[in-house]
Amino acid sequence: MSSDQLTSTKKTDSKAYRNGKQGTLVDRNNRSTIGQPTVHDPRMSCRNVNVYYEDKHAIHDVSLDIGKNEVIALIGPSGCGKSTFLRCLNRMNDTIDICRVTGEILLDGNNIYDKNIDVVPLRARVGMVFQKPNPFPKSIYDNVAYGPKIHGLVQTRDETDEIVKKSLLKAGLWDEVKDRLDKPGTGLSGGQQQRLCIARTIAVGPEIILMDEPCSALDPIATARIEELIDELRENYTIAIVTHSMQQASRVSQRTAFFHLGDLIEVGSTNQIFLSPMHQLTEDYITGRFG
Amino acid sequence: MKKRLICAAMVVTALTFGGSAMADSARDYISIVGSSTVYPFATVVAEQLGKTTDYKTPKIESTGSGGGFKLFCAGVGVQHPDITNASRRMKSSECKMCGENGVKDIVEVKVGYDGIVIGNSNKVEPMKLTRRDLFLALAKQVPNPDGSDSLVDNPYKTWKDVNPQLPAIKIEVLGPPPTSGTRDAFVELAMEAGAKNFGFIKDMKKADKKKYKAVCHTIREDGAYIEAGENDNLIVQKLDANPDAFGIFGFSFLDQNTDKIQGSFVDGVQPTFEGIADGSYPVSRPLFFYVKKAHADVIPGMKAYLQEFSSEKAWGEDGYLSEKGMIPMPTDERAKFSGDIKAMKTLSCDDL
Amino acid sequence: MSDNLTSSIDRHSNTDIVQKGLSKRYNAERRFKFYGIAAICASLMFLGVLFISIASNGYGALFQTHILLSVSFDSDILGGEDLKRANYQGVIKNSLLKMFPEVKSRREKKSLYSLVSSGAAFKIRNILIENPDFVGQTMDVWVPADDDTDMLIKGYMKRDVPESERRLNNRQIEWIESLEKEGRVEKKFNLAFFTAGDSREPELAGIWGATCGSFFTMIITLFLSFPIGVASALYLEEFAPKNRWTDIIEVNINNLAAVPSIVFGLLGLAVFLNFFGMPRSAPLVGGLVLTLMTLPTIIIASRAALKSVPPSIREAALGVGASKMQTVIHHVLPLAMPGMLTGTIIGMAQALGETAPLLMIGMVAFIVDIPGGITDPSTVLPVQIFLWADSPERGFLERTSAAIMVLLTFLVLMNALAVMLRKKFEKRW
């Protein structure tokens, strides 16, 4: 990864978001969503989603659309429910016994929480990269090839080789691992593992990719590579990304949604959120005046 | 791998049911159960049969006399044993149970005698005991030492307390637990007989049989009698280590360990081969086995086994069973029972 | 706030306090280490005492006294055409009498004959059946000595005590001593102990029958309890809904693991023997009963192994669209396998040493013939040990210890296997 690549990534106005229009802000006690939660051509649309962990109400009545070919950033303080919300989108929360989801989440018009929806193809369509890197304790090759294999996307060894190479290239890991594809994936560094997980996810060719802080363990160069990848993927995919980095959100996303204590506070175009937030809480958060 | 395991499980299950079906149809070996006292003798005969003939070696389980009768009387058919050994005679209740389950024709065979020895280490002089001494030393309740006709908890601490002619050593007797046939025989042959020396206890037999049994058969529990488990070898080892202690065990263990232990005199007779054979040693009991007549022609080797057991080279005066410690019957008794075997003379429950 | 904290405590005194406490902490550590080492030493010592006492008792059983007889296969003595039923006892007696021609009385003859084992006749029988043309020849054959002779040679029976206190009389000892002088007495490796079935003669008794019985029983137990245990653990841990029923099942499984093993024997008696009518004393039934006994152990160990697989692995697999089944089979099971195998082998080792439940189903029995299948009557190693320990003959004492050594060897091997399997599976990643 060369340094000119680094500079070539969009260094979006890092100072711009400070120029909030103060005075006209919505009061911090208003907890209903403001901005534009809906779009005219949604890929996924969530309506009145509530999530409970046992009796803890983790997501309150969130409605949000995710448009075609857009990157939407989910931001908010730690513990506000970003991961929880993201995991609803491919029903990853089903794996947690105590977790209960109400409301509806439509993917191309079909409610994914419908009884007759099969989660296996759903998760093939809606891929996920987790907050903590979690490679399989298998070889690097097998990690990437696993998804395509179980879905029957590849028949021959050559096809598999190709898809593994392509995915690793896209994830920016190929050069580092091409000589040790048969070595365990768990033997990689934290950042490399995260990129391996990304490669594993895109190997299946999902239509929507959910990324939960994919760059939290990465150095700036790898981060830049991932952001580039997100940019590339946007042409064909829809991406939802959780991030703690304002810069990253503003660099990669078109829309941004701000969560706070389980509420979706404000959602709008990334520019608008960072340049002229409408809610006091949003303003506080993006200017780092929280807590 | 998983698939292979499932296959294996299926094979095993198939074998399970196949196997049980197979076992139902035939058994080509004799199945014997019963007393652990007869076990060492029956096994020798069985082994002899297996080695010298083409029949398979009989299988012998040591279940205790009572357990043996239970299995034996459960029914006729290959899943039930053919022969049961017993260190006592069959009870009429057991015979009735047999009859209810279709086991009608039973041949009773007495094979010999077993002596029950009270012994100690041979590093000291042998004791001269009587059955009265044994009763007073070991019963839970004994007649009041002041001579009145009442029972008190056993007050005796040393043998001298029991009988002034005996040495002043602490009463410490190692013996089998209540589940053992040896113990049953001991309380019956030694203690009950000793108790009969007391007139009022003897009278009790007619008046209150239950109480009489309880008095005669209950061994003291204050530590003077120590239950040493079913393993007679253990008793022998402990006696060797502690010359003051006595032990109760079968004659075959004395016979095999004469370098370590000796038998005490009981009523003036020492437990020797001859003493038990001629009946002068009082604490001895007959040993039996019982044969299901219905099986005699079905199970291969039954006739041969009975013949081997009743041959002179087995149960005779110098037979190999006597080498293992069994006391042979007198000649006329041997003749009677080998005649019974030849004729397959069956037993009637009324005789018991 | 944090400014206050650092300024109020002098930097210097802070390090001092740490320094002062340090020696105390190290002392505590040293003490703890010492206790640990002491505990290890104590347990090693007990183990050592156990092993040494068993080995020193059992070592003798690895050798068996043999006597060199010059046997003449005289067809007069053998009598008859049928070599299978010939009078081999007579041949042995004849060759003994030839060595000690002065023995005349019936009683003396008997005590002379009793110097060699009754197995001697079987030995020469086998020789002759293999080589029928030996008839009429004379040859030297090493035959096993009787257990009393064996005990004397091994020094368990003292020669200098009064005659009445030993099982061999003075004449017999004289004969043995003269045989020794001629070099006709020798301790040889006791092959029979490893190849023969049970016997009432210590010198002929072996553990092969019991070993085979244990093998068949263990095979049944392994092939039933491993798949059933793993499958139940997988279902309970991965698929079963968490509700009252699964709680009840879990409590019951944990209870079963603590039930005394004799109870399983009673159950086996009632169900397999009385209800299904399976054969008594068969490894098949033994294996089934021991399966019941080991199942809880395997299920509990397998569940613990499954629980210890990090949930992130499951999420990863589910996240790329693997079905629940695929997730479990491809990812969770391989990771849990070492733990499951360890649990299984521990369960099997327990089962290998079990006698109580086998008592009820008739496997505590005198069985001479080597079992050839899972429905043949047989015993198992611990039962053999139990039966020998209860036998009056002195020779069984050392054989008991030797059998314990064999059993312990198997247990050690199985546990080593468990460690090896675990290493192998764990090393992969």
Ligand SMILES: Nc1ncnc2c1ncn2[C@@H]1O[C@H](COP(=O)(O)OP(=O)(O)OP(=O)(O)O)[C@@H](O)[C@H]1O
């Ligand atoms: N498995 C769970 N069981 C119970 N409560 C949970 C569970 N997972 C999350 N929560 C709770 O739900 C709330 C939202 O958690 P979530 O993980 O979605 O936060 P987040 O926004 O992703 O935070 P972070 O930025 O730190 O990752 C938290 O209060 C958390 O305590």
Ligand SMILES: [Mg+2]
């Ligand atoms: Mg999170």
